Amino acid sequence: MMNKIEHIGIAVSNLEEAIKTYEQLLGTPCYKQEEVSSEGVKTAFFQVGESKIELLEATTETSPIASFIAKKGQGIHHIAFDVSDIESSMAELKDQGFQLLNEHPKSGADNKLVAFLHPKSSNGVLVELCQEKRD
């Protein structure tokens, strides 16, 4: 079961400019910037109530964000749902026929374990599962 919308990911071509725009739009400062080099992205996070907005800029030409922008332009890239136990959520969804893009949870931005579902599985929406890392 999904607990809440953890964040909405937005692909942007210039992170610095987008941060200014979203600080104005949301009326709250960006609270964290983080590079995830394994994914080829720089990210910036905003807290909006119980959810977040994640802005993503590509850092490499092979980054999924670079190909998304090349194909579709800037815009909403994914919706991330908070789950309590990512391993069991992944297994459950897989049993139900959803196509996972990664077999095992991987390390994402903002102290999360993440996994993605193929957009074909969910009516064209790239879905991210995320679980807070516990240590």
Ligand code: ZN
């Ligand atoms: Zn995300």
